[in-house]
Amino acid sequence: MAKSTSGLSRKRMGEMYRTMLRIRRFEETADDMYMAGKVVGGVHVSIGQEACSAGVCAALREDDAVLTTHRGHGHSIAKGTRLPEMLAELMGKVTGLCRSKGGSMHIADVSKGHYGAHSIVGANMPMAAGIGLAYQLEGKDRVAVVFFGDGASNNGAFHEAMNLCAIWKLPVVFFCENNQYAVSVPAEYSTSVDDISVRSKGYDAPGLTVDGMDVAAVYEASREAVAHARRGLGPSLVEAKTYRFFGHSRGDPHYGMYRTKEEWEGWKGRDPLIVCEKMLKMTAKQKKAHADAVETEIREAIEFAENSPEPEESVALEDIFA
Amino acid sequence: MRTISYSAAINEALHEEMERDEKVFLMGEDVALSAISPATAGLGDRFGHERVRNTPISELGFTGAAVGAAMAGYRPVLDMRRIDFMMLAIDPIANQAAKLRYMLGGQVSVPLVIRAPEGGYSQNGPTHSQCLEAWFIQVPGLRVIVPSDPADVKGLLKSAIREDNPVLFVEYRALYSLEGPVPEGDHTEPIGKAAVKREGADITLIGIGSQARGCLEAAELLAGEGVDAEVVDPRTINPLDVEGLAASVRKTGRCVVAEEGHKSGGVGAEIAASVQEAAFNSLKAPISRVAALDVPVPVHTKLEAIVLPSTEKIVAAAKKALS
Numbered sequence: 001m002a003k004s005t006s007g008l009s010r011k012r013m014g015e016m017y018r019t020m021l022r023i024r025r026f027e028e029t030a031d032d033m034y035m036a037g038k039v040v041g042g043v044h045v046s047i048g049q050e051a052c053s054a055g056v057c058a059a060l061r062e063d064d065a066v067l068t069t070h071r072g073h074g075h076s077i078a079k080g081t082r083l084p085e086m087l088a089e090l091m092g093k094v095t096g097l098c099r100s101k102g103g104s105m106h107i108a109d110v111s112k113g114h115y116g117a118h119s120i121v122g123a124n125m126p127m128a129a130g131i132g133l134a135y136q137l138e139g140k141d142r143v144a145v146v147f148f149g150d151g152a153s154n155n156g157a158f159h160e161a162m163n164l165c166a167i168w169k170l171p172v173v174f175f176c177e178n179n180q181y182a183v184s185v186p187a188e189y190s191t192s193v194d195d196i197s198v199r200s201k202g203y204d205a206p207g208l209t210v211d212g213m214d215v216a217a218v219y220e221a222s223r224e225a226v227a228h229a230r231r232g233l234g235p236s237l238v239e240a241k242t243y244r245f246f247g248h249s250r251g252d253p254h255y256g257m258y259r260t261k262e263e264w265e266g267w268k269g270r271d272p273l274i275v276c277e278k279m280l281k282m283t284a285k286q287k288k289a290h291a292d293a294v295e296t297e298i299r300e301a302i303e304f305a306e307n308s309p310e311p312e313e314s315v316a317l318e319d320i321f322a
Numbered sequence: 323m324r325t326i327s328y329s330a331a332i333n334e335a336l337h338e339e340m341e342r343d344e345k346v347f348l349m350g351e352d353v354a355l356s357a358i359s360p361a362t363a364g365l366g367d368r369f370g371h372e373r374v375r376n377t378p379i380s381e382l383g384f385t386g387a388a389v390g391a392a393m394a395g396y397r398p399v400l401d402m403r404r405i406d407f408m409m410l411a412i413d414p415i416a417n418q419a420a421k422l423r424y425m426l427g428g429q430v431s432v433p434l435v436i437r438a439p440e441g442g443y444s445q446n447g448p449t450h451s452q453c454l455e456a457w458f459i460q461v462p463g464l465r466v467i468v469p470s471d472p473a474d475v476k477g478l479l480k481s482a483i484r485e486d487n488p489v490l491f492v493e494y495r496a497l498y499s500l501e502g503p504v505p506e507g508d509h510t511e512p513i514g515k516a517a518v519k520r521e522g523a524d525i526t527l528i529g530i531g532s533q534a535r536g537c538l539e540a541a542e543l544l545a546g547e548g549v550d551a552e553v554v555d556p557r558t559i560n561p562l563d564v565e566g567l568a569a570s571v572r573k574t575g576r577c578v579v580a581e582e583g584h585k586s587g588g589v590g591a592e593i594a595a596s597v598q599e600a601a602f603n604s605l606k607a608p609i610s611r612v613a614a615l616d617v618p619v620p621v622h623t624k625l626e627a628i629v630l631p632s633t634e635k636i637v638a639a640a641k642k643a644l645s
């Protein structure tokens with residue numbers, strides 16, 4: 001498993017730390033709002049997996065694309081999705097990114113190159129291939145990254161999309177967050193290989209497994225995969241070993257049902273925020289500066305969402321056809 | 323009779339059929355862990371993980387595998403979690419399971435049950451709320467069952483598992499916690515027979531799945547206004563018991579059909595057409611349909627309520643048919 005080297009600038013590391021903290025605080029807020037009965041529909045948080053979102057998106061340009069999953073708040077935030085409109089979507093407000101019709105599982109901010117969270121497992125990967133195809137046809141050196149889980153790597157959509165990208169040399173990075181479980185089913189049981197990245201071999205594409213709790217390692221692997229795609233060399237498969245600290249979705253306990261407390265605590269000890277703080281040897285003062293800035297942003301998002309109106313009834317009948 | 327929930331009745335039918343026939347086995351995502359769904363709780367512990375088998379998120383793969391196992395003499399029961407996810411497995415269902423016996427000139431049978439929980443009223447949005455049974459009545463060779471209460475879900479699931487043909491067994495998520503009397507032991511219900519759920523003389527309310535409940539509630543409200551509504555549940559929509567439905571309409575002369583799926587090309591359209599063919603001369607008013615509007619089901623509670631059918635919408639349609 002690839003670890004980070006120490007070649008990254010403090011500035012870059014600091015930016016990724018900030019992104020991770022923004023994700024963490026956004027999702028904690030979303031969870032609080034859910035508990036307070038203010039969220040419409042379900043929420044799947046990625047707390048514990050923030051290094052994946054932050055590390056990958058730091059390697060992207062603004063005009064690159066991402067596609068994500070039901071667990072997509074982190075990727076959305078890291079790609080530049082607006083927090084107030086995102087929270088408003090979760091809270092069923094008409095100012096939400098999807099006008100309250102898509103909810104948490106369908107967050108999208110196309111103006112930021114975010115082509116959507118997709119709640120049907122695997123569905124995003126062939127679409128990523130298509131976005132890569134569009135970029136290739138246009139002769140642009142843009143790249144599409146598709147995020148997916150260990151569970152999704154067992155779906156035919158993954159294999160078909162990988163093959164398409166490989167034969168057509170499409171500029172797509174497949175980024176698998178192996179958080180070890182698909183709902184209750186362990187990857188160890190459901191997946192034919194220990195390292196999902198080896199599946200790239202079947203498609204003659206580069207594959208690499210990295211420590212998904214180490215944002216620098218994720219960044220370095222992503223930078224390489226993105227450069228490979230940008231040069232027209234086709235897809236790569238990066239697998240990050242990671243863990244969700246929360247249950248699959250609300251109502252699923254952190255541990256006890258299908259994960260042991262010991263396992264959970266082991267991963268908790270490698271919280272990507274703490275790993276990063278240590279790498280940066282951050283002082284309490286530096287941490288507070290980050291925390292204060294993020295709190296202000298979160299407060300503004302809450303204010304915006306709380307004060308936004310509910311949708312008019314007519315919204316239900318709009319946006320069917322272009 | 324003791325009272326149990328719709329999901330407990332599913333669970334009981336699965337326990338009894340797996341007990342009765344060792345060729346029956348269950349596959350699906352997260353079926354082995356009891357805590358995930360009340361419908362499958364306890365089965366993994368009772369029958370072991372050979373027969374209660376977790377699958378990867380490979381709907382196409384495991385559905386195709388179930389078709390193969392069924393041809394080879396087993397009786398697989400699939401748990402799709404949601405009918406929306408079953409869309410990834412349409413080929414083995416519609417192109418293979420439903421046609422194999424016919425295409426191979428009767429050499430094989432495919433005794434497969436696909437349990438497909440479905441439906442909205444839960445703010446799960448466009449891809450997690452659909453009711454898709456209408457798609458499948460277009461597939462000859464496939465039985466489609468739509469039970470609306472605990473006794474029927476038990477009796478029909480047991481019949482489905484014993485049936486030698488592929489069955490799409492639709493379950494309504496909105497009904498999972500519905501309680502009702504359910505016979506203990508070997509209670510089966512016939513596939514292809516409608517049931518009168520409430521007798522009445524003034525109007526026939528035909529309800530599919532979750533909307534059979536809606537029709538019963540509507541009948542209560544109508545009774546308060548002096549209207550005596552009959553509620554009929556087709557229970558299976560392939561085969562459809564046209565005679566059973568038409569008999570009621572001949573008696574009342576008026577009919578509303580309610581379903582949770584979309585209106586255009588829906589089950590209600592098929593039923594309305596079939597009933598008017600069979601009972602045209604008895605009709606005193608056009609048959610009207612209550613269904614989801616022809617837009618995706620949005621997440622927002624208020625918008626979802628606009629799109630989906632409701633008791634109030636059934637009452638309104640009934641009043642119109644009576645006026």
Ligand SMILES: Cc1ncc(C[n+]2csc(CCOP(=O)(O)OP(=O)(O)O)c2C)c(N)n1
Nearest residue numbers: 071119120121149150151152181182183407
């Ligand atoms: C095609 C399909 N099948 C099943 C589901 C139900 N489902 C939602 S998330 C999930 C698990 C996904 O696991 P993984 O890909 O590892 O992502 P994670 O939840 O761990 O982030 C399942 C089975 C679905 N949404 N789509």
Ligand SMILES: [Mg+2]
Nearest residue numbers: 149150181182
């Ligand atoms: Mg996973």
